[in-house]
Amino acid sequence: MIDSINVPPNAFVSKGNWTAEQLKLAFYFYCQTPFGKLHSRNPQIIELAKLIGRTPSALAMKLVNFASLDPSITGTGRKGLSGASALDRETWNEFHADWERLTVECEQLRQHLLQEHGLSAQVPSARADEFPLTDFTGETRQAIIQQRVKQNFFRRAVLSSYRDRCCISGVSDKRLLIASHIVPWSADKANRLNPSNGLCLSAIHDKAFDNHLFTLSDDWQVVLSSRIKSSKDTFLREVFWPSEGKQIEMPERFAPDPSFIAKHRRTMLDSYPID
Template identity: 30%
Template sequence: MYLIAETILSELLSLGFFEDGSTKKVYRLSHPALSHLVHIKKPDESKKLVLAIPLQYESKLEAAKTIPVHGGVVGRSSNYKGYTPAGASSNPALTFDFETKAQLHQFINLMFGLQTKASSTAPNLNTQELITESKALTKVRVGQDKFREALQNYWGGCSVTGYNHMEHLKASHIIPWAIDESARLDPFNGLLLTPNLDTLFDKGDISFDDDGLIIINPKLSNADCKLLGLHSSMKLRQVDEQHRKFLHWHRTAYQL
């Protein structure tokens, strides 16, 4: 009996992972210490080999047999974002199942070097690694706060609507945090959006052209747009030249 997707999701969230652009078919998770996403297939997609990680960890498969885990085989899905160049029809990943939470924690520690509750009692605990990781997480949180502050100063409200109750607005990366480390704190790689626009933008249901005019995914019907408050004349209130390379990436990634 293997852990279900929701259990794996819950465990990874407790370990400092956070959802980053999940779809109807997979949960996409980032971690501040990792430069890539990990994916969890949702129940409707698969009853086994639920967790997907990049192929770069293939060299650690032999060591993973000691945990043990089930899988380690290559699976392919167009939903495995960031593993191959944008536009690939089917991206490869290593896929796994786990019988227990302890196995999952040991796997995360082995593959990614992230100390977890299950591994923290191990005799080979590296205190310095834990200190280093804690400092890294603190640095990330500070960076995210600075990123949000920079967006608030630049936009003064929602990048589209001008709504300026900052506590309701989301600081949204154009190129996601997990994909381009060099752009993580660049304020031109961000938009300040109301929650509905942030969700739509994050999932690729809207984007913006080089002049800031909204692009709406054709899958959204006129009725959908009306209910969501979308209309074709919506646009970013200002566009700097430095925004354009990031907006181009977003349109290309989501084929809009």
């Protein structure tokens, strides 16, 4: 289980203004849930509403308020509700200023509520390439759990924004999908968990992107490196060549930050200029 957190006594009131804790958990859920599922009939919304002391309708309304603050939503003509409060906007800005801290804090709040309601507090599930938690104890085990919480949030946020499909190939089998960092995890701590620093890619496209075999233009078109263009490998030609110049499928939310894309592109072009 993740470390516990001190929760104010009136953090989850059922009436009156929403508290900071309720809004944080609502936004945490918003980030990881497809836009089309932000409605009161969604079983996960019903479950979360019960935990935080609000009705499913009230929670669904709050989620759509957050959508009204999301440029990726409003920029495509879709609109959330217009009733976003100053505290809603503050929550939005607080997350964007410190994704890692808020992600861990929200998971601590969620685990606290599960225990308060007599429910099992789940440890985030491991990916196939991770170490089992039973092999570790104490601080090391806690650090691994927190790392999983962070990685799980980023993956869910990115995949749900891209409708669980690779934005280039259209592959939709989650076993083959990666939440790929545009700016590497190790290179930008502040944006490790920022969903706008992610692309949903198939495993092979993720590996190629990470190795700067291709990048994106300012208008989201695929730009192949000279290494791919000069490759004699039949498989690489068949997989990558047809995608050159095609625009990626854009996400419903958290569009890739242009500055992150530009940084990735500069790295590729500096290392492997296009002929």
